[in-house]
Amino acid sequence: MLYGAIEAGGTKFVCAVLDEKANILEKTIIDTLNPDYTMGKTVEFFRNYDIVSLGIGTFGPVNIDPESPEYGTILNTPKLNWRNFNLIKYIKSDINVPIIIDTDVNAAALSEYKMGAGKGKKSVLYITIGTGVGAGFVSEGKTLKGLTHPEMGHILIRKMEGDDFEGVCPSHGNCFEGLVSGPAIEKRCGKKAQFLPENHEVWGYIADYIGQALMTYTLVLSPEIILIGGGVSQQEHIFPMIREAFKKHMNGYVQHRVLDGDLSQYIRYPENGQMAGLYGAYQLALQAHEDSNK
Amino acid sequence: MLYGAIEAGGTKFVCAVLDEKANILEKTIIDTLNPDYTMGKTVEFFRNYDIVSLGIGTFGPVNIDPESPEYGTILNTPKLNWRNFNLIKYIKSDINVPIIIDTDVNAAALSEYKMGAGKGKKSVLYITIGTGVGAGFVSEGKTLKGLTHPEMGHILIRKMEGDDFEGVCPSHGNCFEGLVSGPAIEKRCGKKAQFLPENHEVWGYIADYIGQALMTYTLVLSPEIILIGGGVSQQEHIFPMIREAFKKHMNGYVQHRVLDGDLSQYIRYPENGQMAGLYGAYQLALQAHEDSNK
Numbered sequence: 001m002l003y004g005a006i007e008a009g010g011t012k013f014v015c016a017v018l019d020e021k022a023n024i025l026e027k028t029i030i031d032t033l034n035p036d037y038t039m040g041k042t043v044e045f046f047r048n049y050d051i052v053s054l055g056i057g058t059f060g061p062v063n064i065d066p067e068s069p070e071y072g073t074i075l076n077t078p079k080l081n082w083r084n085f086n087l088i089k090y091i092k093s094d095i096n097v098p099i100i101i102d103t104d105v106n107a108a109a110l111s112e113y114k115m116g117a118g119k120g121k122k123s124v125l126y127i128t129i130g131t132g133v134g135a136g137f138v139s140e141g142k143t144l145k146g147l148t149h150p151e152m153g154h155i156l157i158r159k160m161e162g163d164d165f166e167g168v169c170p171s172h173g174n175c176f177e178g179l180v181s182g183p184a185i186e187k188r189c190g191k192k193a194q195f196l197p198e199n200h201e202v203w204g205y206i207a208d209y210i211g212q213a214l215m216t217y218t219l220v221l222s223p224e225i226i227l228i229g230g231g232v233s234q235q236e237h238i239f240p241m242i243r244e245a246f247k248k249h250m251n252g253y254v255q256h257r258v259l260d261g262d263l264s265q266y267i268r269y270p271e272n273g274q275m276a277g278l279y280g281a282y283q284l285a286l287q288a289h290e291d292s293n294k
Numbered sequence: 295m296l297y298g299a300i301e302a303g304g305t306k307f308v309c310a311v312l313d314e315k316a317n318i319l320e321k322t323i324i325d326t327l328n329p330d331y332t333m334g335k336t337v338e339f340f341r342n343y344d345i346v347s348l349g350i351g352t353f354g355p356v357n358i359d360p361e362s363p364e365y366g367t368i369l370n371t372p373k374l375n376w377r378n379f380n381l382i383k384y385i386k387s388d389i390n391v392p393i394i395i396d397t398d399v400n401a402a403a404l405s406e407y408k409m410g411a412g413k414g415k416k417s418v419l420y421i422t423i424g425t426g427v428g429a430g431f432v433s434e435g436k437t438l439k440g441l442t443h444p445e446m447g448h449i450l451i452r453k454m455e456g457d458d459f460e461g462v463c464p465s466h467g468n469c470f471e472g473l474v475s476g477p478a479i480e481k482r483c484g485k486k487a488q489f490l491p492e493n494h495e496v497w498g499y500i501a502d503y504i505g506q507a508l509m510t511y512t513l514v515l516s517p518e519i520i521l522i523g524g525g526v527s528q529q530e531h532i533f534p535m536i537r538e539a540f541k542k543h544m545n546g547y548v549q550h551r552v553l554d555g556d557l558s559q560y561i562r563y564p565e566n567g568q569m570a571g572l573y574g575a576y577q578l579a580l581q582a583h584e585d586s587n588k
Binding site: 061075076122123139140142144145146147148149150151152153154155156157158159171172212215216217218219220221222223224249251252253254255256258259 | 369416417433434436438440442448451452453466509510512514516517518545546547550
C-alpha cells in the first residue's frame with residue numbers, strides 16, 4: 001500500500017511516496033513559487049503512483065477544520081498568490097484520494113509522537129525556531145486545533161533588564177518570535193546566528209526568552225515532552241542555558257520527577273530531525289486511509 | 295438513575311445527587327477541614343443514595359491520570375493535612391462506584407462545554423479569577439491533561455509602564471495570578487476588589503494583564519470561546535476593558551470572524567455561574583458511568 005506525503009513549506013514543497021513501514025520509495029523537491037507551478041508539479045509527481053491517501057503538513061495560516069467548506073484553504077499569508085488557494089480541492093480534482101491537512105508544526109509534533117522522541121508519551125510539544133517560530137501539539141494522538149490553529153510563536157515575553165532590542169515581528173514587535181527568530185538575531189547582531197561565537201551575549205537573551213516561552217507552554221499545555229527543532233536550535237550550546245532559564249522562571253512551581261534534575265529528558269531535540277515534517281504528513285496520510293475505512 | 299457530584303474546594307466541599315436530567319435532588323455543603331472530617335461527612339452523605347457513579351472536580355495540584363496508581367491523590371498543596379491524601383481510594387473503600395476526578399477548572403470548562411455557554415463549540419477555555427487564578431480547557435469533549443495538569447494562572451505577564459507593584463505569588467511574585475488575583479488587588483489597594491470604585495486606576499492594570507493572558511491562551515490553545523468566572527470577574531465593568539486589551543495586544547494577528555468586532559461573543563461570562571464546578575463534576579460522573587458500561 002502506498003501513501004503520499006507533502007511537507008508544504010514557504011520555500012519548498014517536499015513530496016514523497018512511502019509504504020506501510022515508512023520507507024520512502026520516491027521523493028521530490030519543488031520550489032514554492034506560484035500555486036499553479038508548484039501544485040501542478042506536485043500533482044504530476046503523485047499521478048505516477050497508486051497512493052491510497054495523502055497527508056499534508058503546510059505553512060499557514062490555513063483552515064484545518066475538516067468540517068469547514070474551506071478545509072485546506074491557505075488564509076492571510078504574506079504570499080499573496082497563495083491567499084485563498086485551496087490545496088485539497090486542487091489535488092482532489094486530479095487525484096481523488098482521502099486527504100488530511102494540518103499545520104507543518106502539528107505534523108512534526110505528530111511524527112515525533114508516533115515515531116520519534118515522543119513515542120510512548122501521551123502528549124508532545126514540537127517547537128521550531130528558525131526563520132519563524134511556531135509550535136504544534138499532540139495529545140492522545142490528536143493534534144491541537146480550535147478556532148483556527150495555535151500560533152504559539154507570538155506570545156508576549158518579558159524582556160530582560162538591559163535588553164533594548166525592539167524586535168522584528170511586524171504585528172507585535174518584541175513578541176517571542178520577534179525576539180528569537182533567525183531574522184531577529186541577524187538584525188540585532190548584524191550577522192546570521194550561525195556566524196556568532198558561542199559566548200556572544202545574545203545567547204543569554206535568546207535562551208532566557210525560549211526558557212520563558214517553554215515555561216508558559218508547560219503551564220498552559222502540560223506536555224510530557226518538549227522538542228525543539230529549526231535553524232536556531234542547531235546551536236547546541238544553548239540547550240543547557242534554555243533548561244536553566246526554564247527552571248529559574250518556573251521556580252519549582254510544577255512538581256513532577258521529569259522536571260527535577262537537568263531537564264535533559266524534558267527539553268530535547270526531535271528524533272526525526274529534518275524529516276519530522278514529512279513523516280508527520282505521512283502519519284496524516286495513514287490516518288486519512290484509516291478514517292476512510294471506518 | 296442517580297449520579298454523585300463533588301465540587302471539592304479549598305474552603306468547602308459541595309456534594310450533590312443528580313438525576314439524568316441534571317436535576318439536583320439533594321445537596322450539602324461541608325467545610326474543608328481535615329480529610330477525616332470532610333471526607334467522612336462526604337461519604338456519609340452519599341451513602342444514603344444509590345448512585346451509579348461519582349464525579350469530582352477538585353482543588354489541586356492533584357493526580358488526574360487514570361492510568362497512574364496515584365490517581366486521585368492531592369499533591370503539594372499548602373493544606374498540609376491534605377497532601378498525599380487520595381480522594382478516590384477513601385471514597386471507594388466505602389462506596390464502590392466508578393469515579394472520575396479532574397481539576398475544578400477542567401470540570402467547570404466541561405460543564406460549560408456540555409451544558410453552558412460552550413454548547414456546540416469544539417473547545418472551551420474556562421478561567422477563574424478570584425482568590426487564585428486557574429483555567430481549564432476542553433477540546434472535543436476531553437479535558438486537557440498531561441505531565442500533570444495545566445497551571446495557567448502562573449504564566450508571566452509583561453507589566454505596564456508605571457506599575458511598580460511586585461505581586462503576591464509566593465513562587466513567581468508578579469506572574470499573572472500574582473498580579474490579578476483578589477489578594478493581589480487587596481494588597482495593592484489596601485481594600486478588597488468589591489469595595490473599589492469602577493474608576494480606580496487598578497482596573498486599567500488588571501484588565502490589561504487579563505487581556506494579555508487571554509491573548510497567550512488564544513495563541514497557544516486556539517479555544518472557540520473564553521469564559522471568565524470567579525470573584526474578580528464579578529466586576530462587570532472590566533469586561534469591555536479586557537476585550538479592548540486583548541485586541542490591542544493581539545493586533546489583528548489571528549484572523550477569524552469571531553475575533554472581529556467587540557469580542558462580546560468570544561470573551562464572556564460562563565452560563566452555569568456558581569454551578570459550573572458542580573455541574574462539571576456531574577458531567578464527570580456521567581462519563582464514569584458511560585465508561586463502565588463499555
